[in-house]
Amino acid sequence: MNQIDIGKWSQRDLNMLRTSSDTREIDLLTTSVRDLNATLQAFGSNTRSDEASFRVLTPNGAHAIAVGIDAPLNVEIAGHVGYYCGGMNKCASIIIDGNAGQGVGENMMSGVIHVKGDASQCAGATAHGGLLLIEGNASARCGISMKGIDIVVKGGIGHLSGFMGQTGRLVAFGDAGEALGDSIYEARIYVRGKVESLGADCIEKELRDEHRAELFALLKQADEAHKADVSEFRRYGSARKLYNFHIDNAGAY
Amino acid sequence: MKTIEKAWGYMPPRRSATFDEHAIAEIRRAAATGIYDIRGGGTKRKVPHFDDLLFLGASMSRYPLEGYRERCDTRVILGTRFAKKPVELAIPVTIAGMSFGALSAQAKEALGRGASLAGTSTTTGDGGMTPEERSQSKTLIYQYLPSRYGMNPDDLRKADAIEIVVGQGAKPGGGGMLLGQKISDRVAKMRSLPKGIDQRSACRHPDWTGADDLEIKILELRELTGWEKPIYLKMGASRPYYDVALAVKAGADVVVLDGMQGGTAATQDVFIEHVGIPILSAIRSAVRSLQDLGMHRKVQLIVSGGIRSGADVAKALALGADAVAIGTAALIALGDNDPRYEDDYRALGTTAGCYDDWHEGKDPAGITTQDPALSGRLDPVLAGRRLANYLRVVTLEAQTIARACGKSRLHNLEPEDLVALTVEAAAMTRIPLAGTDWIPGL
Numbered sequence: 280m281n282q283i284d285i286g287k288w289s290q291r292d293l294n295m296l297r298t299s300s301d302t303r304e305i306d307l308l309t310t311s312v313r314d315l316n317a318t319l320q321a322f323g324s325n326t327r328s329d330e331a332s333f334r335v336l337t338p339n340g341a342h343a344i345a346v347g348i349d350a351p352l353n354v355e356i357a358g359h360v361g362y363y364c365g366g367m368n369k370c371a372s373i374i375i376d377g378n379a380g381q382g383v384g385e386n387m388m389s390g391v392i393h394v395k396g397d398a399s400q401c402a403g404a405t406a407h408g409g410l411l412l413i414e415g416n417a418s419a420r421c422g423i424s425m426k427g428i429d430i431v432v433k434g435g436i437g438h439l440s441g442f443m444g445q446t447g448r449l450v451a452f453g454d455a456g457e458a459l460g461d462s463i464y465e466a467r468i469y470v471r472g473k474v475e476s477l478g479a480d481c482i483e484k485e486l487r488d489e490h491r492a493e494l495f496a497l498l499k500q501a502d503e504a505h506k507a508d509v510s511e512f513r514r515y516g517s518a519r520k521l522y523n524f525h526i527d528n529a530g531a532y
Numbered sequence: 533m534k535t536i537e538k539a540w541g542y543m544p545p546r547r548s549a550t551f552d553e554h555a556i557a558e559i560r561r562a563a564a565t566g567i568y569d570i571r572g573g574g575t576k577r578k579v580p581h582f583d584d585l586l587f588l589g590a591s592m593s594r595y596p597l598e599g600y601r602e603r604c605d606t607r608v609i610l611g612t613r614f615a616k617k618p619v620e621l622a623i624p625v626t627i628a629g630m631s632f633g634a635l636s637a638q639a640k641e642a643l644g645r646g647a648s649l650a651g652t653s654t655t656t657g658d659g660g661m662t663p664e665e666r667s668q669s670k671t672l673i674y675q676y677l678p679s680r681y682g683m684n685p686d687d688l689r690k691a692d693a694i695e696i697v698v699g700q701g702a703k704p705g706g707g708g709m710l711l712g713q714k715i716s717d718r719v720a721k722m723r724s725l726p727k728g729i730d731q732r733s734a735c736r737h738p739d740w741t742g743a744d745d746l747e748i749k750i751l752e753l754r755e756l757t758g759w760e761k762p763i764y765l766k767m768g769a770s771r772p773y774y775d776v777a778l779a780v781k782a783g784a785d786v787v788v789l790d791g792m793q794g795g796t797a798a799t800q801d802v803f804i805e806h807v808g809i810p811i812l813s814a815i816r817s818a819v820r821s822l823q824d825l826g827m828h829r830k831v832q833l834i835v836s837g838g839i840r841s842g843a844d845v846a847k848a849l850a851l852g853a854d855a856v857a858i859g860t861a862a863l864i865a866l867g868d869n870d871p872r873y874e875d876d877y878r879a880l881g882t883t884a885g886c887y888d889d890w891h892e893g894k895d896p897a898g899i900t901t902q903d904p905a906l907s908g909r910l911d912p913v914l915a916g917r918r919l920a921n922y923l924r925v926v927t928l929e930a931q932t933i934a935r936a937c938g939k940s941r942l943h944n945l946e947p948e949d950l951v952a953l954t955v956e957a958a959a960m961t962r963i964p965l966a967g968t969d970w971i972p973g974l
Contacts, residue, residue, distance in 0.1 A: 316755045342748045347685055347756035362745070363752040367685040381748075382739035386683055404739040405680040407724070423738040424680060426724040443734065445724045462732070464725055522729040523712050526566040 302355070306336040312344060322350035324370060340380065345373055351390070365392045368409065384411045387428060400437065403430045406447070412501050419456065422449040425466050431501040439478065441468050441515075450497050452507065460515050464522075468515040469494050471507070480521040486514045558801075569801040570709075572890030572900065573860060574702050574793040574837065579810040581793070582844040584957030585950050586966060589936045597935035604931040605941040608855050610832045611693055611762020611785040614754070618785075619671055619693050619762055621855070622651025623927045624942060625845055628790075628836055628859035629675045629695060629766070631657025633710050633719045633731075634797030634890065635863075636907035637664055638915070639899040642866050644669035645912060646919025650927075655695060655857075658708065658733050660722050661687040668916070673764065676753070678707065678734035681723040685756060693786070694753055695764035696746070698737075701790030701837045703799045704768030704808045707735035711798065711891050716902040743778040750783045764788050769814035769837070770807075776821040780831050788857060789818050791837025795860040797900065798891030811837035811848075813960040816947075819852030828852065842929020849930070850945035851961060865922035866915040867897045 305315050315335065322331055328351035335356040338344055342361035345354050348371040356364070359377035368387040375383070378396035387406040394402075397415035404420065406428035416434035423439065425447045435453030442458070444466030454472035461478020467490075468481075477483070486509075494509045521528055547553070558569065590596035597604065611618040627647045632640050634657065641664040647654040653671035660682020666672055674691030676683065688694060699705060710719075710731040720727040740749045750763050765779045766788035779787045791811025796804065815835055822828040835848050836857035848856050860868075869877075871884040876896030880887065890900035898910035934942050937949045951966040952958035958965040959972035 313755065313759070317758065320758070343752040343755045346752050349685070362748045363739070366752050367688075367756060369685065381745070385739045386680060386685075388684060401739040405683065407684065420738065424734065426680070442738075443732065464729075522726075524567075524709070524730055 302332040302334045302353075304334045304336055307339065307341055307344075308337045312341050315344065316346060319345055319348050319350075319352060319354065319371075322348070322352055324349050324351075326350040326352065328353070328372075338377070342380070345371070348373075348390075359396070368392060378415070379413075384409070384428070387411065397434070398432075402432075403428050406430075408447075410500055416453065417451075421451075422447070422466070425449065429497055429500070431497055431503075433501070433503070435472060436470075438475070441466055441481075442478065444468070448493065448497060450494065450501075450512070452503075460517075462521065463515075463517045465517065467493075469497075469512040470515065471512045474513075474515070477515065480518050481515055482518045484514045484516050486510070486512065490514050570798055570891055571801055571804070571888040572795060572797050572799075573804070573888045574795045575805050575810075576888075577805055579792065580812050580954065580956050580960060581810060581838055582812060582847045584812065584954045585847050585952055585961065585963060587843075587846070587850075587933055587937055587949055588951060590938045594938045596938050597940060599932060599935055602935065603940060604934050605943075606927055606931065608832075608943070610834070610855065611764075613762075613785040613827075613831055614759065614783065615693070615762040615785050616758070616760045617692075617762075619653060619673075621653060621671065623923065624849065624855035625650075625839075625923055625926055626652050626673075626834060626855055626857045627654035627862050628794070628857040629655035629657045629673070629697065630859055630863075631659040631710075631797065632662045632665065633657075633659040633681075633715075633723070633902070634900060636898060636901055636910065637662060637718075638907050638910040638912045639863070639866060640665045641668050641912040642910065642915035642919060643862060644672070645916025646862070646865070646923065647671070649916065649920035650923035652923065653692065656691075658710075659719065660684075661690065662722075664912075666690055668912075675766075678737045679723075679732075680738070681731070681733070688753070689757055691761060693762040693764055694757070695766050695788065696750070696753075696784075697766045699768035699770075699790075700766065700796060701768045701792050701794035701808050701811065702796035703803045704770045705735060706799060706803050706807070708733035708796065709798060709891075711893075719902060743782045746778075746782040762786055764834070766790060768792075768794075769809050769811055772814040772817040773821045776818045776833075777825060780822070780825050780827050784831060786832045786834060787818065787822075788834045788836065789814055790857075791835070793838030794836050795863075810960075811835055812957060815848065815851040815853060816960070816962050822852075829854070842926045842931070843933060845926055845930040846933040846942065846945055847950065849942050850947060850949050851963075852947070854943065861922070862919055863899055865919045866899055867910060867918065868895075868899050870897050873897055 332353040338358045340361045346366040349369045351370040355374040361380040363382045365373045366385045368390045370390045372391045374393045379394045379398045381399045382401045384392040385404045389409040391410045394413045398413045398417045400418040402417045402421045403411040405424045407426045411430045413432045417432045419437035421436040421440040423442045425444045427447045429448045431450045436451045438456035441460040445464045450469045455474045457475045458478035460481030491509045498504045606623045608624040643654045648670040655673040671692045673693045676696045712728045762785040764786040765784035769791045792808035832854040834855045835853040873896035893901045895901040898907045950963045952963045
C-alpha cells in the first residue's frame with residue numbers, strides 16, 4: 280500500500296482499502312458509493328497525479344460513481360457502471376472497464392474518462408472540457424449541449440448526437456444516427472461512417488488542413504493516430520442560419 | 533365619432549366581445565410582422581387569484597393577538613427531508629430565480645443585497661452564478677436548468693441549496709430564448725456561446741427524462757455536494773397533484789410550484805396567456821398530494837406567481853404552503869416600470885406600469901438590460917434597500933393578518949381561517965363560499 284496522509288482518512292476509510300502494490304482498492308460490495316465518493320472528493324486540486332490511484336471493484340451498475348472529483352486521481356472501475364459515472368469530473372483520469380449507463384461524464388470540466396465498452400445515451404452531456412473516450416458505441420444524444428469537451432467514439436453514435444452542441448469536438452469512427460448535430464452551434468463533428476441524416480441547421484463542411492490537424496491530435500489522444508486515416512472522416516457543423524430568429528426559417532423547426 | 537341616423541334612430545357602434553381591442557390589434561400586428569408576440573412577465577389577463585379569498589379574523593370563538601406587542605414568528609426552515617444543512621430563513625418570502633443575462637449584473641446584486649437585509653434567500657437563473665450575486669447573497673439558491681449555461685461543480689458547492697428547474701408557471705413545457713441583442717461579452721462567455729446570437733434555453737433536461745431518471749440525477753447532485761444541500765424542484769403549475777407526488781418520489785426536499793402569473797424574461801404571449809394554471813388553483817392540490825403521502829411539512833412547498841402583498845403571503849401559507857417566492861414584485865421594488873422614466877417608456881411605445889419588452893434589452897430602469905448606459909442607472913445598494921423595505925412591509929402585513937386570526941406563527945394560519953368570495957375560488961381552493969359552508973365539488 281502507498282504511503283498516504285493518514286490525517287485525511289478515518290479508520291473506516293482505511294479498513295475499506297485492500298492492499299495492493301500501487302493502487303488502493305475499494306470494493307462496492309462492502310463500501311457504499313457515498314463513502315467511495317467522499318474518499319475521492321477529499322483530494323484537493325493540488326494533489327499530485329502520482330499520489331493516488333484507486334481501483335473500484337464490483338461496481339455492479341451502481342449510479343453516480345466517482346462524481347465530483349476535483350483532483351488528478353487515477354480511478355479504474357472494474358466493471359459496468361450506472362448513470363452519471365464521472366459526472367462533473369475535474370482533472371481525474373477515470374477508466375471504466377465495462378459499459379457505462381446514461382450520462383457518463385456529464386458536465387465534466389476536465390480530465391479523461393475512458394469507457395472500455397459501450398456508453399448509453401447522453402454521454403458527455405453539457406460537458407465543458409476534458410476528453411471522453413468510448414471504445415464501443417455511444418447511444419442517442421451523445422454530446423448533447425456539449426460546451427467544450429472532446430468526445431471520441433470508436434464505434435457509432437445514436438440519433439440526435441451533438442444536439443445543440445455549443446463548442447468542443449465530437450468524433451465518431453462508425454455511423455451516426457438520425458438528426459446529427461440538430462440545432463448545433465459551434466461544436467465540430469467528425470464522422471467516418473455513414474450519417475443517417477443531418478438535423479436542423481447542421482451541414483457537411485469542407486475538411487481543410489487545419490481540421491485534419493485537429494482530428495489527428497484527437498485521434499492521437501485516443502491512441503488511434505496512426506491507425507486511422509483522418510481523410511476518411513467528414514466534417515459537420517452549423518450552417519449558422521438559425522442563429523438569429525427569422526420568420527422565414529420557421530419551417531426548419 | 534360620425535354616426536349614421538337610421539329611420540329608427542341612433543344605433544351606437546358595437547365592439548365584439550370576442551374580437552376585442554387587443555385581439556384585433558394582435559391580428560393586425562401578426563399580419564404586419566409575420567412573427568408572434570414575445571414579451572416578459574406573466575399572464576396579464578384576470579384569473580382567479582388570492583383576491584378571491586378573505587380571512588375571517590378572530591371573533592367570539594377565536595382570540596386575536598396584540599399587534600405590535602405579541603410575537604408572531606415568521607421563520608421557516610427549508611430542506612429538512614434529506615439535506616444535512618437545511619436553509620433557515622427569517623421570513624417565508626424568497627426571491628425567485630432570475631438570470632444574469634435577462635437581468636443586469638446590478639439588478640442581480642441588488643436582489644442579493646435586498647434579500648440578505650431582509651433575512652431571506654435569492655436564486656440564480658439561466659446563465660450561472662455571478663461573483664457579485666454570491667458575495668451579496670447570504671443565502672443563495674443555485675438553479676440547475678436544462679441549458680446548464682455556466683453550470684459547474686464549484687458554483688454548485690458554493691450554493692446554499694440547488695433548485696432543479698423542470699418548468700416555470702409562465703410557460704410549463706417551454707424553454708426560453710435570450711435574444712442576441714442582450715448577449716454582451718460577459719453573458720456570451722458565461723454561456724459558452726458566440727456574442728450576438730439568440731441563445732436558446734432548452735425546454736427539457738439533456739440527461740434525464742421522467743421521475744425515475746430524476747431520482748438518479750438528484751442522487752448525483754447529492755453525491756457531488758456531500759448530501760449537505762437541500763434539493764428544490766421547481767415546476768410550473770399544471771397537474772399539481774401528480775407532479776408533486778412525482779417530485780416527492782424523485783427525492784426532492786422542497787417543491788417550488790409556480791403559477792401562470794409568474795413572470796418570465798421572454799416568451800411568446802400566447803404561451804404565457806394560455807398554458808398553465810393560476811397559482812390559486814394549484815396550491816390545495818399540491819398540499820393534498822403531500823398530505824396523502826404523509827409528507828406535508830416534511831417536504832416543504834414554496835408557491836409563486838402573482839404574490840404582491842402580505843395578504844397574498846398569508847393566504848398562500850393558510851392554504852398550506854411553507855413559503856412563497858416573488859419575482860415580478862421584487863423587480864418592481866427595485867425600480868422596474870418606475871414612472872420617473874415615463875418619457876423613456878413612451879419613446880418605446882408603452883407607459884410605466886405596462887412595459888414588458890424585457891427581451892429587447894432597452895429597459896429604461898436598467899434592470900432587464902445589458903446596456904451599460906441603462907444598467908448604470910440602477911444603484912444596487914439603493915435598489916437593494918428598496919427591496920428589503922418591501923420585503924419587511926410584506927412580512928409585517930402577513931403578521932398583522934396572522935395576529936388577527938390569533939396565530940403566533942405565520943405557519944399556524946390554516947384553511948379554516950379563510951372563506952372564498954367566488955364559486956370558482958371555492959371550488960379551486962376547497963374553501964367554503966363566504967357566508968355558507970358550501971364547497972363546490974365536495
